[in-house]
Amino acid sequence: MLSRVANCVYWLGRYLERSENYSRFIDVNFNLMVDLPPNVKEQWEPLIRATGDYNLYISNYDSFNRETAIYFLAFDEKNPNSLFSSVSKARENARVVRENLTKESWEKLNEIYLFVREGADNKIWEKEDCSQFFKDVKYGIQLLYGIAENSVARTDGWYFIHLGQYLERADKTSRILDVKYHILLPSAEEVGSPLDFLQWTALLKSVSGFNFYRRYYGKIEPVNIVELLVLNKYFPRSVFFCLTNAEICLRTISGTNGNGYSNTAEKTLGALQSRLEYQDVNDVISSGLHEYLDSLQIKLNNISDAIHDNFFKLNQNFTNQNNLQE
């Protein structure tokens, strides 16, 4: 497929995943805050730190109250990663390559965009309970995935969308795990307290992993939660699961069978995937969870860059013309 189109659908996959994650994060954090004991303050700062846009936030706003935080995460056009920005960019990418999408997928995505825009017009962040709005966005995107699952042909375009989606999800899972690192408990004695439990539960719910965790691990233990989110083989939002599937997409695109790699994107991705495959959760904890996640996110960025260099980069065809202009 055209390199420019591949680039667009890759980012379409990323922005859709980002939109869905943001809706999920806001919804879960909102519910967590509703559950807090009366003497505990709402905490939105950790979520904003986890998204990586903390500096942008503090340069524009001075308090971490709920309304401002939700506005920033969901509707702020100045925030390039807000739900509205991501949905707009997903739609813009889709519009540019519309001829490559099925009619149903395009129309559903367009509908989600119009819905979010309407939410912005209605100032959803000022509502007492805005949770339904974010649930609707989340279901809208999941419906879009469902439509695509049964109508999109498995050609390169499909694999580029999913490559973007899995890499984005790996990044977002690592970030949501990092939220817990930033969340403050009122005192050290609270570790293992009902409040601590509430926070870990919220984290699991924000990745739809609570029920699976209960069945697979049982008791809420931080170390097991880290294992679920980073190394688990079966959980579709674990970093390892995402990397494994991203690798399948990449190999299908380049037609590489068996061992080794055929380009630098496969090499970087494959190296990270194998590393996680043979890692123990204690290795993760002992290197410091926050530091571990930080370095993971940098590696994910490197993979994305390698994909860009291998598949999307266009030869400049304007060289002659620049000469003419002189």
Added chain:
Amino acid sequence: MFVNHYDSESHYDEMFAADGSCREHYLPFLEMIKNIPIEKLKQLQFTTDKAQMAMGMTFNVYHDKQGIEKILHLDIIPRIINAREWKNIEDGLKQRIYALNLFIQDIYNEQKILKDRILPRELIESCPGFLKQCSGLTPPKGIWCHITGTDLVRDKNGEFYVLEDNLRCPSGVSYQLESREIIKRVFPNLLSKLGVAPVSNYPSRLLNMLQYLSDKKKPVVGVLTPGVYNSAYFEHSYLALSMGVELVMGQDLVANNNRVYMQTTSGLQQIDVLYRRIDDTFLDPLAFNPQSLLGIPGIFAAYKSGNIALANAPGTGVADDKAIYAYVPKIIRYYLDEEPVLRNVPTYICSEKEDCDYVLAHLDELVVKETNAAGGYGMMIGPRATTDERNTFEGLIKSNPRNYIAQPMLSLSTVPTLVDTHLEPRHVDLRPYVLYGDGIEVIPGAFTRVALKRGSLIVNSSQGGGSKDTWVLQQ
């Protein structure tokens, strides 16, 4: 009920005759619509707007960096054309396109028509659409104007006139096709009952025509767009999608060795036919406008070597000039030795002294147009212009007469249009599409543009026009 109060004023109305009776080919439609309460009609109109928005059937307004997306208002009352009148339009367009194609081929090659002094040489040489780079060139299969969207209007007397030929990159066909899909749902059953000719196979006809231009067995075809901020982007992607071909931008293509390639994730792939939707002078900075960032350096050389077909061929603009337009009846007689089936609007050419004097003396009666403008820009409607506007145009014409023509003001026909709680007459034009490949075919339908403001004659979408579905009856 509400149709009783319809007043078609003094114009030719497509549905009602001057005595208020319904024209025969509209009768079944009238029978159906008069039983629909107005609230229901308004509801149908509302769902139509909604459907367009949901489909993302939008166009971008020009001169606007942000590329604001708007929908083109689609009025639910169709414009219906009977089989007899359609046959006349069809014959006339085939004749006209055939002659214009011969004209373009002649102009870039032997120039017999200039040697025989049918057309003044200065007029051609001063025409911005005349590209000297195309001299001596014969495009694949000898076809220049593959896709045409001719603008027709109907005057008071009920006659159709050709207003403009649009031989470069006519747009609007996607609205014609999508509008039909929407209107089908508004009036189910009625279309088959009336025997309305289907238009949905346009994309496959277009693809056949494009493939015909290449000698390869399975040529690779693409649609070339300037990008997502172009006002007709929806159409470009719609056509690529419905033909199942790549939608490409200049940046996707490279020319090498007189061949043109697409840059794909698995390397370069040669492209054989390009339906280009960018102006010909932007196609190639090496051959034409060196400032163009939209084009592909070297594509024109590849085209001249016969390694890629371009539709429409660069250079067709010469026949699309409004001053050349005045000569089309002569062109038809010269090449075909036939009388034109469709009339031309009488046209005064300001570069000719006698005409120019007449125009300047009658600015308050005439419509003045720039010879090379489109989209309803660069024109003045004399009877409706202010004294200031007339003075401005007087100055413009005097300083550059070649740039202007003038025509008497036609009274465009009207079609009932839903306005608030009743139907009112609104002026319309008609743009049928013609494909020239292995033969010439006229698509039995059209893009009918409607001026939504009461009394307005400007139907351009960029200036507050809307559209109507056009039903061509098969018998």
